[in-house]
Amino acid sequence: MSKRKPYVRSMDGWWKKNPYFVEYMIHESTALFVAAYCLVLLVGVIRLGQGEAAWNGWLAAMQSPLSVLCHLVLLAGAVYHTYSWFKILPITMPPVIVGGKKMAPEALTGTALAVAAAAGLALLALVWRIAL
Amino acid sequence: MSKYRTRSNAPIFWGLFGAGGMLSALxxxxMIFITGIAVPLGFLLPAGTMSYPKMLAFAQNFIGKGFIFAIISLSLWFCVHRVYHSLHEFGIHAGMGAKLLCYGIAMLVTVVCAVGLLGLGF
Known part of the structure; x- marks a missing residue:
């Protein structure tokens, strides 16, 4: 065992020094918001299987002010996930060739965000139709 | 080079990550707005949108069941894969233990979700 104590630079908070990496850490962390919501949904699936009283209990829990507040935070995280997921789409997918030219990154992100908005609205319309 | 190279299992996890990230982004x-905000506050959507008979019918429908399963399970695979690959950023050496823990959580959620949904019947 060596007695030497070479200086090793601490890596604590390395990402806080550069706005690019701060954004990276924020967009990576949005996955936790999405997963947290999916666990809430999973509890809902289990409660649904336990009968009407259990399901109504889950619905009542979802009505508590704390739950609504938490869901507002989760919504912000999920929206940022959608934005960042499509923002990096131009570097995560193969180039899209339109009319013999590579599609501009901004155009690709814009198109994908429009598709995401349309998908969300279609889901809302479908839920509306089932609910009526 | 050997003809029988061991093949990496990484593409499976990257595939699940990509599918989950895309589905959750869309x-x-x-869904958070509907189930967590609009329905609890009785805002925008008709009363009883998520009543027991309606949700049971939705979760018993083949497409409804598949949608719930895909959202929950793939989102979890997406999340744990991202966490696993982010450990390095926090100075944690991601070994086999971390891999088993991360993907194990996603596997557990997938199984619980599948059992729960199948238990609701068709």
Whole structure:
């Protein structure tokens, strides 16, 4: 065992020094918001299987002010996930060739965000139709 | 080079990550709005949108069941894969233990979700 104590630079908070990496850490962390919501949904699936009283209990829990507040935070995280997921789409997918030219990154992100908005609205319309 | 190279299992996890990230990017914000904000506050959507008979019918429908399963399970695979690959950023050496823990959580959620949904019947 060596007695030497070479200086090793601490890596604590390395990402806080550069706005690019701060954004990276924020967009990576949005996955936790999405997963947290999916666990809430999973509890809902289990409660649904336990009968009407259990399901109504889950619905009542979802009505508590704390739950609504938490869901507002989760919504912000999920929206940022959608934005960042499509923002990096131009570097995560193969180039899209339109009319013999590579599609501009901004155009690709814009198109994908429009598709995401349309998908969300279609889901809302479908839920509306089932609910009526 | 040997003809029988061991093949990496990484593409499976990257595939699940990509599918979960894409699906959640498209639908999860609106789902949070519907189930967590609009329905609890009785806002925008008709009363009883998520009543027991309606939700049971939705979860017993083949497409409804598949949608719930895909959202929950793939989102979890997406999340744990991202966490696993982010450990390095926090100075944690991601070994086999971390891999088993991360993907194990996603596997557990997938199984619980599948059992729960199948238990609701068709």
């Amino acid at each position: 639908f999860v914000p609106m």
